[in-house]
Amino acid sequence: MSALPVIVIFDVGKTNKKIFLFDENYKIVFERSARFMETYDEDGDPCENLESLRLSVYDSLREVLKRKEFEIKAINFSTYGASFVYIDEYGKPLAPLYNYLKAYPEAIKADFYKKYGGESAISAATASPVLDSLNSGMQLYRFKKEQPAQYKKLKYALHLPQYLSYLVSGAEYSDLTSIGCHTQLWDFTKNDYHDWVKKEGLDKKLAPIVDGDEVFPSEFPGNQYKVGVGLHDSSAALIPYLINFHEPFALISTGTWCITLNPFNDSPLTPKELEQDCLSFMQYKGKPVKASRIFAGYEHEQQLKRISSHFNQSPGRYRSMKYDAGIIYNLLREMEGRNEPAVPVWSKDSAFAARDLASFSSDKIAYHQFILDIARQQLASTKLVIGDSKVKRIFVDGGFSKNAIYMNLLAMMFPEMEVFAASMAQATAIGTALAIHKCWNTKPMPNDIIELKYYASNNDLAI
Structure with a gap:
């Protein structure tokens, strides 16, 4: 009996991390769910265990690749938003995966809005209510201000879906569904990064943008499946x-x-x-x-x-x-x-x-x-x-x-x-x-x- 063509989807929520295999009729033919213990960042605030998540992607993939009844044609990822992974030139994370509910320093926030025209102007242009750490652009701004030595080593800030995609494809890209979701990064009136992003040089720390339907070859030799860029x-x-x-x-x-x-x-x-x-x-x-x-x-x-x-x-x-x-x-x-x-x-x-x-x-x-x-x-x-x-x-x-x-x-x-x-x-x-x-x-x-x-x-x- 020939192997069933399937797509592998990693669906990563704050609580449950799921993997699904869908056949060509979009019926679920395999699923697994896991929960990870949270870890803590340098301030003692709870955050996602990035290492557990990374290992889980590789372990899950190895498991489904062993199953001869399936022929993996493609892999894609969706995750919760407002979360950046900061990687160096070797792809190694430079910081924890900070929780989007983490308290934001009032001094950095006040300085930012004073410098760039006020909350209302930034919100209107970027279609983002002021949500502190839930605005992932503000997380990146904070990283630059608070951790200049680590920021200097930063190659790219990848939103979480694109980081998971990178683990399998080795391709470093940004996707508009993540950038365009209450990040305060994207100017909806200009259809480009907001001026503040460019003035701070953050656009150079954000990987090139591709469409949400873009795919890349797998980084692993001998595997012919395509890898999606990931979605919010x-x-x-x-x-x-x-x-x-x-x-x-x-x-x-x-x-x-x-x-x-x-x-x-x-x-x-x-x-x-x-x-x-x-x-x-x-x-x-x-x-x-x-x-x-x-x-x-x-x-x-x-x-x-x-x-x-x-x-x-x-x-x-x-x-x-x-x-x-x-x-x-x-x-x-x-x-x-x-x-x-x-x-x-x-x-x-x-x-x-x-x-x-x-x-x-x-x-x-x-x-x-x-x-x-x-x-x-x-x-x-x-x-x-x-x-x-x-x-x-x-x-x-x-x-x-x-x-x-x-x-x-x-x-x-x-x-x-x-x-x-x-x-x-x-x-x-x-x-x-x-x-x-x-x-x-x-x-x-x-x-x-x-x-x-x-x-x-x-x-x-x-x-």
């Missing part, structure tokens, strides 16, 4: 939708963050939108994608503990809780009686944190109120990026797409839209594979990998 995970997750749907749509990708991506809105970000946590991503073909985000998945975790503890219930009870339109009707009338605004305005947190659980007669009512508050917050966030674009469909993927209460409320709040829960096994990994489809797959692009469940609007209830 949020951009990768959008690819299956861009390939399958051509009418304007918005995607709400739900997880720890609930991010609304609108590939059909390329209007420049306004200062007000930036203040409301809007940003622009870059899709793998180099086109801007307007996005907004709320920390709703994280808040869901926290409030679920509060509700289940107060009512002495198991947190698992809420995973499959059915939608009760009657409860929502009563809650909306009560909110109206308390003069809570009918049209929600954007907020960093939902209204639920300030609600007294003792005011709810059951956990079911409390949970419906919480999801109503989250959905109202989502409505305000999503509307920021839908804007005047001709979006008629909203797809929701990730954890909240399985929440019947959330999905029914979203359909109610967007009566003029078609709202779908989208189900796709490993969207980020599949998107990463699809990006380099033409270099490894003899079959046409698939059009049946996304399962959709339609949620009809209940026009009897107003929001």
Whole structure:
């Protein structure tokens, strides 16, 4: 029996590190997941164990190469963003893989914005809210200021997907999905690095840019597979939708963050939108994608503990809780009686944190109120990026797409839209594979990998 042609995808999240093998129909034929213990940087702050990650890539590859039932045609990588690996001329890391949540020195930050025109001007040009270490360009600026001796040895700062690709291809490149994602490096108005990057000479420490569908030969002799340049995970997750749907749509990708991506809105970000946590991503073909985000998945975790503890219930009870339109009707009338605004305005947190659980007669009512508050917050966030674009469909993927209460409320709040829960096994990994489809797959692009469940609007209830 001949070996099955496959692509290997490394999908590296903050918590789980996964490897998948997909066949030419994009079915998973092998998968493995691992977690690594974090290590600590020189300041004692937790950070990714870069050496464990590096060894894991090589060990996993060796394992799948031994399996004679598979013929590896290509390899690609997707990882979380805002993370740089600083390598010297021999490819050796010069510093830890700093955590993007690491506190940023106020003195360096103040000096930077004073020197380069202020927070608003930099944010507007780079489509990046001021997020300190989450702006990876600010990490590189800090590295230059705080570690001049190491900076002198620096050949390239590679974003994490490109570093993993480099480990296998030996090719040092940058990719726009990483550079264009809240880094403060890329000037969206000029389609080039921002002037501050060039004035600091950082552009010379960033490897040449290639498209997200670029591939390179393997560095290992005797292996004929192609190696992708790697992608930022949020951009990768959008690819299956861009390939399958051509009418304007918005995607709400739900997880720890609930991010609304609108590939059909390329209007420049306004200062007000930036203040409301809007940003622009870059899709793998180099086109801007307007996005907004709320920390709703994280808040869901926290409030679920509060509700289940107060009512002495198991947190698992809420995973499959059915939608009760009657409860929502009563809650909306009560909110109206308390003069809570009918049209929600954007907020960093939902209204639920300030609600007294003792005011709810059951956990079911409390949970419906919480999801109503989250959905109202989502409505305000999503509307920021839908804007005047001709979006008629909203797809929701990730954890909240399985929440019947959330999905029914979203359909109610967007009566003029078609709202779908989208189900796709490993969207980020599949998107990463699809990006380099033409270099490894003899079959046409698939059009049946996304399962959709339609949620009809209940026009009897107003929001």
